[in-house]
Amino acid sequence: MSGSTFGSLFRVTNFGESHGPAIGCVIDGCPPGLALSTQDIQPELDRRRPGTSRHVTQRQEPDQVEILSGVYEGLTTGTPICLLIRNVDQRSKDYGNILDTFRPGHADYTYWRKYGLRDPRGGGRSSARLTAPMVAAGAVARKWLKQELGVQFRGCMTALGEIDLAFEGWEHVGQNPFFAANVSQIQALEDYMDALRKDGDSVGAKLMVEATGMPAGLGQPLFDKLDADIAYAMMGINAVKGVEIGAGFDSVRQRGSQHGDELTPAGFASNNAGGVLGGISSGQDLRVSIAIKPTSSIRTPKASINRAGEPTTVETFGRHDPCVGIRATPIAEAMLALVVIDHVLMDRAQCADVELPIPAIAAHRPDAG
Amino acid sequence: MSGSTFGSLFRVTNFGESHGPAIGCVIDGCPPGLALSTQDIQPELDRRRPGTSRHVTQRQEPDQVEILSGVYEGLTTGTPICLLIRNVDQRSKDYGNILDTFRPGHADYTYWRKYGLRDPRGGGRSSARLTAPMVAAGAVARKWLKQELGVQFRGCMTALGEIDLAFEGWEHVGQNPFFAANVSQIQALEDYMDALRKDGDSVGAKLMVEATGMPAGLGQPLFDKLDADIAYAMMGINAVKGVEIGAGFDSVRQRGSQHGDELTPAGFASNNAGGVLGGISSGQDLRVSIAIKPTSSIRTPKASINRAGEPTTVETFGRHDPCVGIRATPIAEAMLALVVIDHVLMDRAQCADVELPIPAIAAHRPDAG
């Protein structure tokens, strides 16, 4: 509620600013006995790291994570795990020219209205850099979920601006800088981004993330529904403006006879539900789509006002992602993992422990898109 | 977290089942001194009530609200307000035939997986009937917000199945059974629904809700973002599968030069943000769209399994809404009001109280849709 803690039972408290000395988080509620080292976390941070291709911000941050507490002799102790990431490349001077004005579409204006002050250094607390500690926390959640339950997470870009991306196979995702499950359209994406950078403009994107191997029964009936918590987690990622579960906005035009996923002894016959019925997981794969708006820090001039309320024009120089969606896939995966682990722990607390007469129904897994 | 309480500072705890003796809620944290009687609440409940047109369920529920506590001599006391609504028309026999099977697309299956038991009476706790207490609580929030800050809420249907509805004016919303801001397409909607009912099928819908008169500065930076909380509230409404803030999924194809709402001394020049920047309200109108899936209880037969895991076929008779979206507008308005009041109280707790040198920027209000 005070805005820096995510989760109820697997709680992650995030701290830091984009250009302060360090960012990090405290994970409280991680089960004891999990083997954990920085090697479990670093690869996920590296996937999200800036400066890795010409299509993302050129800020150079190694994003090396330190474990300050909560692990003893290589095992989690059940007590808080503090993860620290030192900021290294905090060039603030680039932001000097925007100190007194408000970038259209940026949190500049609302932070100033809320707090009466501004930290112009890279957006301060509103920077997408603050997702790094969540990716780190998500890596811890992912390790436990995979090991205990076999739940795994993956995601891909499904559209970049006007370009819709065909789903060609999960194996392609790690082979291109866009997290596209696609090999044939990568050159088109490269060209598109190069043109955009030349224009000094930015563009939106659409991503899809999944959880596979899900247990049924996670989620609460009325308010802490699994899909509601997912929507909260996803809409909270910087620049996200829309969230869909399963068929999402396509379900507006569907008939009930078409939308409801039929059940067979061999599994669900489709996944319009996206893995959630009545707020509770069905055992189908969780499937979530998100819309990411274009970055507001662009070189193209736009009308705005200054802090005295007078009209002015703003152009933003400095190092910015022309499409924040490009690095958002590992973030969305991490947030989904944090939602799932919280519900798994909650489920254990609820003591339902039901023995059911039928085997788990297999999750249907159609192609993405 | 235990799933029946909504909100942090204006907390609403919901109880009851569709076919039990009563449903209701306890509101904790309502500011003292608000004049409140059942007359403030009943009109909102009447907007949501079943049985009011041939396009919704024919269950007859007067939904008369009783105030059991928290009001003394016509004023709220600051202590919990218990609102009780007795169930009247609990015909359960209609559900007998679905006791042992699972409706495709329904929470039947997931409740059974979670709890190991089923309350077949009208969906028990998963019934949309449980939104009635939220509409009642929302009415309390709305009265306080209007009186203290001038914040108001409104909404309309923007699509019903394949029919996209043109926005023709807010004044039409109360004049048709669909909550459409439209007068020219109403006959088409009536015909569409009549055909659907004859088919024994159901269909989805899309709604838009707004808050006007919003103060700037509501929302937290990282996790209790105003838009994240809205997404949580909306995705938690029965049958919702997608949520958009402002431009939503359209922002995927927008350029930064186009998406960012320019600021002028006279106000924002557009509202792609939907009233939220960096998770914090900008003073623009809040604008939210939701996708509602088709009802799963339909007469059309679908393949399913029974509790022994054997294949079977399900058709649902009984009284059901062929489009749950039709009655969802007052629900979405209420949930939005509950999110906003919570953030207003939180804002007061945060003591920012900033005096800014410029007057509040006027909210741009383009036509809906």
Added chain:
Amino acid sequence: MSGSTFGSLFRVTNFGESHGPAIGCVIDGCPPGLALSTQDIQPELDRRRPGTSRHVTQRQEPDQVEILSGVYEGLTTGTPICLLIRNVDQRSKDYGNILDTFRPGHADYTYWRKYGLRDPRGGGRSSARLTAPMVAAGAVARKWLKQELGVQFRGCMTALGEIDLAFEGWEHVGQNPFFAANVSQIQALEDYMDALRKDGDSVGAKLMVEATGMPAGLGQPLFDKLDADIAYAMMGINAVKGVEIGAGFDSVRQRGSQHGDELTPAGFASNNAGGVLGGISSGQDLRVSIAIKPTSSIRTPKASINRAGEPTTVETFGRHDPCVGIRATPIAEAMLALVVIDHVLMDRAQCADVELPIPAIAAHRPDAG
């Protein structure tokens, strides 16, 4: 935080006022599948009920509990259980004379300072009558804890004013109106109370409550310590001014060589800890003592001020308990049960599930007092 919900995973939201139409609570998080009827709850309410001896208030309240939700075919469903108790004997006229003044030692004054208004009807929300729903909720917790884990609760009065009560056996507690584990001093207590009533005065009391059959490992290391949560629960009971765990204030004068309970293969050799070490249960019996102040509503005149700030004198007539401690034993037991069940559910969420090489250590159970 908004003050009417107790617990995190077994959450009880309390509503109502002493002289409103009804009081009650909503229990959220009760595990599904527990057999539950009003017969499980009513006996505990009857133990706390007013009007049962000449030493307590003569208000006649049957305190009949109704279950409005959360139970289906005799079993809890895992969804919210609403318990309702109608107020019957709300004679408010007796309070008329105190409407404009503040009783020394009473919450009259602080409620007025907080809310700017007063509900003079029996203390409104500050009345000890609001403990009845907690006793009802506690009965639900107690049934589950006894059945699942064998944990049970009991308590007794250990001092009434100047009279210290010798512990003579648990079997006596139900045989006298004071909840004394004593048979030889009952006549002295009767005489003491009769004299006090004649004087128009009131007096304090001291109680002890225990949980037996406790599992080890409940409680969090730093803040949600089991003993801290117990202190919170106990200090929150009306009129409580002091809480001790185990040796309590006697531990000030103890040496470490004397205080630390030795461990033997056959069990702990003593229980100075009161069942908690480092905030976590040891498997010893929980043992808690509380101090209850004398009632502030007395016939003896005392100096005070009125709402205009002018000096005045207050005497309170009407129906009051001359020693609120007399009826507090079932309340303290219920609150202890609510703390314990919350920690049991939390413990399950934490997934420690440790298999230890030694059998559980027997709890030492010295005589109370």
Added chain:
Amino acid sequence: MSGSTFGSLFRVTNFGESHGPAIGCVIDGCPPGLALSTQDIQPELDRRRPGTSRHVTQRQEPDQVEILSGVYEGLTTGTPICLLIRNVDQRSKDYGNILDTFRPGHADYTYWRKYGLRDPRGGGRSSARLTAPMVAAGAVARKWLKQELGVQFRGCMTALGEIDLAFEGWEHVGQNPFFAANVSQIQALEDYMDALRKDGDSVGAKLMVEATGMPAGLGQPLFDKLDADIAYAMMGINAVKGVEIGAGFDSVRQRGSQHGDELTPAGFASNNAGGVLGGISSGQDLRVSIAIKPTSSIRTPKASINRAGEPTTVETFGRHDPCVGIRATPIAEAMLALVVIDHVLMDRAQCADVELPIPAIAAHRPDAG
């Protein structure tokens, strides 16, 4: 609930272990605009620091605090403040001999029962060293409360083992290593502690803490009562076994005619309430007493068992406080400040803002003890 976060609106999340690389906390919800530097925090840490007299542990820790986030250009920004304290003197070898056994009266045993593992390095997470970050967070709260409302905190030791300490004046507290408000008995305390150290034993203590300048109206009616939250905070401090508010256990023997603090236009005539009536602050000084048990790590041999459940004998060498109460005064003050600031912020959220016709009643301040 997961045990490492304190507070609701001014939230402090604590991390670290006694002998890990660092300890610290994240403060979320600190109002923006507060001038803050390490100089505001360090003096309070220095008051609690080990190694400052021969009567406390000889571990040498400078306890230098670093501010990692939440402060920009010398002012708090309203976003999370991370405070880090590096551990310096982590000599673990002294603990080797207790790795396999359980110290009577120590959390060794319960941690092992809870988590199935032990961090023997100085008690790990159960160490009183973890109070240092709370003292640091408390210093932030204290600065804001003093500046905004004039609320201040102070405390003193009132008994050490068998020696009751006369209250001789607040000015003495900083002049002796015991935090005694006393000058005449200091030599007796020195001698007492020297003898105890020679015996290899430990002893308990009693402390009193106060808040002065309190506003009326803080606290919730039923569960988040100010005194309940204080009891929770105090009982959560390491080794505390009892908590009293105002007259505390003395109120057992008081009559109502004696206990209730009379109100006069010039102020309350006494303070048996300890500043709280019905869970809500009255404007009187808050007054709290706590009992602290003797340290369990002593050289005197005691019977115990090992991890295989076999009988053994334990004596603890290494560096330990022979009376943990000696350094506990600044801790108790800090915890009280954290409770008060949380309620002040909550009060603002509740929007009561009452204008009362009488001036604030002066707080009566009798001598302590």
